[in-house]
Amino acid sequence: MKVENHVSIENKAVAKWVEEMAELCQPDQVVYCDGSEKEKERLTHQALTTGEVELLNQEKLPGCIYHRSNPNDVARTEHLTFICTRKKDDAGPTNNWMDPKEAYEKLADIFKDSMKGRTMYAIAFIMGPAGSPLSKVGIQLTDSIYVVLNMRIMTRMGQVALKQLGSSDHFTKCLHGKADLNIDRRFICHFPEDNTIWSVGSGYGGNALLGKKCLALRIGSYLGHTQGWMAEHMLIVGIENPQGEIRYIAAAFPSQCGKTNLAMLVPPDVLKKKGYKVWTVGDDIAWLQPGPDGRLWAVNPEAGFFGVAPGTSSKSNPNALATIQRNTIFTNVLKKQDGTVWWEGMDGEPPAEGINWKGEHWTPASKEKGAHPNARFTAPISQCPSVSSEYDNPKGVPISAIVFGGRRARVAPLVYESMNWDHGVYVGATMASETTAAATGQVGVVRRDPMAMLPFLGYHAGDYFQHWFNMGSKVKNPPKIFHVNWFRTDESGKYLWPGFGENLRVLLWILERCEKKGKGTQTPIGFVPTQDALNLEGISLTGAQVEKLLHVDKNEWREELASHVEFFKKIGECLPKKIREIHASLTNHFQS
Ligand code: GTP
Numbered sequence: 148m149k150v151e152n153h154v155s156i157e158n159k160a161v162a163k164w165v166e167e168m169a170e171l172c173q174p175d176q177v178v179y180c181d182g183s184e185k186e187k188e189r190l191t192h193q194a195l196t197t198g199e200v201e202l203l204n205q206e207k208l209p210g211c212i213y214h215r216s217n218p219n220d221v222a223r224t225e226h227l228t229f230i231c232t233r234k235k236d237d238a239g240p241t242n243n244w245m246d247p248k249e250a251y252e253k254l255a256d257i258f259k260d261s262m263k264g265r266t267m268y269a270i271a272f273i274m275g276p277a278g279s280p281l282s283k284v285g286i287q288l289t290d291s292i293y294v295v296l297n298m299r300i301m302t303r304m305g306q307v308a309l310k311q312l313g314s315s316d317h318f319t320k321c322l323h324g325k326a327d328l329n330i331d332r333r334f335i336c337h338f339p340e341d342n343t344i345w346s347v348g349s350g351y352g353g354n355a356l357l358g359k360k361c362l363a364l365r366i367g368s369y370l371g372h373t374q375g376w377m378a379e380h381m382l383i384v385g386i387e388n389p390q391g392e393i394r395y396i397a398a399a400f401p402s403q404c405g406k407t408n409l410a411m412l413v414p415p416d417v418l419k420k421k422g423y424k425v426w427t428v429g430d431d432i433a434w435l436q437p438g439p440d441g442r443l444w445a446v447n448p449e450a451g452f453f454g455v456a457p458g459t460s461s462k463s464n465p466n467a468l469a470t471i472q473r474n475t476i477f478t479n480v481l482k483k484q485d486g487t488v489w490w491e492g493m494d495g496e497p498p499a500e501g502i503n504w505k506g507e508h509w510t511p512a513s514k515e516k517g518a519h520p521n522a523r524f525t526a527p528i529s530q531c532p533s534v535s536s537e538y539d540n541p542k543g544v545p546i547s548a549i550v551f552g553g554r555r556a557r558v559a560p561l562v563y564e565s566m567n568w569d570h571g572v573y574v575g576a577t578m579a580s581e582t583t584a585a586a587t588g589q590v591g592v593v594r595r596d597p598m599a600m601l602p603f604l605g606y607h608a609g610d611y612f613q614h615w616f617n618m619g620s621k622v623k624n625p626p627k628i629f630h631v632n633w634f635r636t637d638e639s640g641k642y643l644w645p646g647f648g649e650n651l652r653v654l655l656w657i658l659e660r661c662e663k664k665g666k667g668t669q670t671p672i673g674f675v676p677t678q679d680a681l682n683l684e685g686i687s688l689t690g691a692q693v694e695k696l697l698h699v700d701k702n703e704w705r706e707e708l709a710s711h712v713e714f715f716k717k718i719g720e721c722l723p724k725k726i727r728e729i730h731a732s733l734t735n736h737f738q739s
């Protein structure tokens with residue numbers, strides 16, 4: 148087996164592990180990546196020759212490439228994702244579990260000789276800013292150039308990561324292989340006790356870019372639980388007021404529920420004119436830890452966006468659109484005749500024809516969508532016009548408010564503030580959302596998705612809730628906790644709230660509440676803005692619409708609280724007593 152070193156591998160633990168995995172997978176050669184521009188060019192060139200990626204119009208989209216994944220491999224597969232702890236109970240009732248020994252054997256069978264005729268790339272990467280005490284180093288092995296090219300956008304990769312690792316053997320071992328992309332031989336297995344991830348049979352997003360959901364959330368949440376920090380499915384955004392002060396908010400919404408959009412929000416004109424600005428720190432994942440000043444601090448472990456393309460337009464998310472004009476990888480969107488790209492919900496008329504996400508000729512009359520609903524762009528955060536100067540700060544940013552949210556046509560008001568940290572944890576733990584195309588399976592079904600982490604927890608959900616309670620007592624000035632819902636509808640199914648940039652109005656109320664200023668009415672579920680508390684200058688909403696948006700319907704909430712009990716049953720004995728106590732007290736509030 149040939150080994151190509153573009154970096155010098157002095158770390159013995161790394162070299163030994165790579166050798167063992169190469170022995171298993173039998174690639175023709177092993178290539179250690181350095182993360183350089185030259186390497187990117189070389190790999191892109193190779194992937195173009197095999198058709199793994201296609202070149203887009205280099206005049207209009209410089210540095211951009213296109214990838215079409217296997218049509219059976221276009222979203223995360225939650226039913227094929229496993230937490231492999233020695234004790235089944237440690238994975239908890241919300242995760243699929245496999246015995247580690249069985250999982251290693253089963254996957255080794257699939258990995259065995261699977262890279263014959265292929266190259267194995269070894270990618271050292273950091274999740275988190277270089278030099279941050281919160282950062283973690285991983286080594287990913289993969290037989291997909293598409294994955295390497297994505298990892299170099301999404302993470303700090305190559306030399307910089309090996310330098311940070313030094314001679315330490317503390318790194319997450321991430322083995323990834325496409326094998327034959329057979330869904331019956333697809334498994335995404337996490338071994339938190341061994342700091343190891345094995346993923347086989349998929350080349351898509353969260354299944355294959357192992358630094359993202361696998362390391363930064365599943366392994367991360369497990370490490371956070373043992374080490375006293377938190378790994379969360381949260382965006383991080385900074386709001387600058389006209390006085391030039393910036394406050395940071397972290398918000399957890401399930402997949403395809405608006406994190407990227409909120410993270411890159413463009414203020415509506417009336418607020419822009421007053422001097423409000425919005426800064427993007429992260430759009431998907433936050434690692435949070437108590438700071439020495441008694442506040443909670445957050446870093447974004449990623450260096451890029453793996454964002455949902457459909458629905459991205461100059462109206463909904465102009466910052467995203469500006470970010471993806473160069474050096475971007477487009478996956479499963481529609482490729483136009485002129486070598487540019489299109490998706491449903493983009494500006495202007497649909498193109499007269501193109502090649503759709505399945506590789507078929509497409510016209511607006513086609514039954515099939517042009518872009519897959521979970522089509523994505525991969526782009527460096529540094530290209531975002533609203534990128535925060537703090538995104539690379541090893542210390543992170545202090546968090547003033549935590550926001551939970553989901554897609555709820557009914558029940559949940561536009562915004563409400565929890566009564567205190569513990570009640571806020573309850574709000575997060577019992578949140579629910581309608582399912583989306585980010586994972587395979589039915590779309591539009593309401594499911595409980597605690598803290599938007601249901602598919603991303605690396606341990607028992609009950610212990611996770613307790614960890615949240617404990618973190619609150621570790622932080623002297625914990626952030627206030629809120630819940631938002633941009634997706635409430637009227638009788639005809641239309642969204643009541645205009646959303647997108649207008650969401651800043653809600654964030655401003657949230658920040659006012661953090662400073663004990665904004666006006667709120669107490670309801671049994673917490674504080675909602677008074678009718679006049681939200682700044683609605685320049686948008687046309689009637690008083691009746693605002694009332695509907697903020698309404699807390701007693702009957703709906705009684706039903707909602709009753710259904711929480713079903714969820715508690717699922718969590719079982721590990722459910723913290725405090726959750727039941729808060730449930731009892733909320734139920735009481737609704738007795739009258
Ligand atoms: P993941 O990357 O899967 O974690 O998704 P995300 O949470 O980052 O969601 P994203 O911002 O990409 O938005 C997903 C979909 O929700 C897109 O189709 C958006 O257009 C839509 N969306 C986002 N914000 C709003 C909003 O405020 N109102 C409405 N109605 N739709 C929104």
Ligand code: SPV
Nearest residue numbers: 223352353359360402585
């Ligand atoms: C999500 O599904 O929450 C994503 C996309 O951010 S993936 O990387 O595929 O998990």
Ligand code: MN
Nearest residue numbers: 401402403431
């Ligand atoms: Mn996500």
